[in-house]
Amino acid sequence: MILEEIMKRRSGRAFSDKPVSDEMLESILEAGRWAPSCGNTQAWNFVVLREPDILTQAHDALSRGNAYAKAAPIMILLAAKEDGGCPAHGLPYFAMDVGLAVENMLLQTVHLGLLGHPTAGWNEAKLKELSGMREEYRIVTVIFIGFEGDLNILDERSREKEKAPRTRRELSEIVHWNSW
């Protein structure tokens, strides 16, 4: 009953350096563009890094735990202006717009037989400087995209995480029927 891509998507770590075609990449970006957004503000911006020199510099901004991502041939910075979303409820809807675009992109990634991994472990200032991003923008997440490679390229800790089953809270814990 649930879309196959939703169930197959996982934040894998074993990337191969096999190149991703322009057509695949464009379809992932296009999938992001068609996400819903608050008042159709479409707060999202996608900064695609795939030149080897730029990627190498961007790798310096990654947290140690995200070192596995250096093997991915594509890194996308998802950024939005902090006040660029819908002003409703005083909530940061710019981040929700970006989140919805990210999930569309990740599902399209799965559809194409690729791995996509969203992250928060990086130095924002370094990535902003490297990409020439203006001050008023925030990087909400960075996603890594590529074909899946050999698990043996991972360090032991990442390999263990990779083998662990995906888990979620039960519906009975999070769904409140008619009242909380």
Ligand SMILES: Cc1cc2nc3c(=O)[nH]c(=O)nc-3n(C[C@H](O)[C@H](O)[C@H](O)COP(=O)(O)O)c2cc1C
């Ligand atoms: C906003 C956000 C930040 C994340 N940051 C990281 C990260 O820095 N490093 C990492 O390896 N995974 C990161 N993840 C991936 C999550 O750990 C992963 O989605 C979660 O454990 C559920 O696993 P699944 O995506 O395989 O279902 C992040 C995910 C999200 C949505």
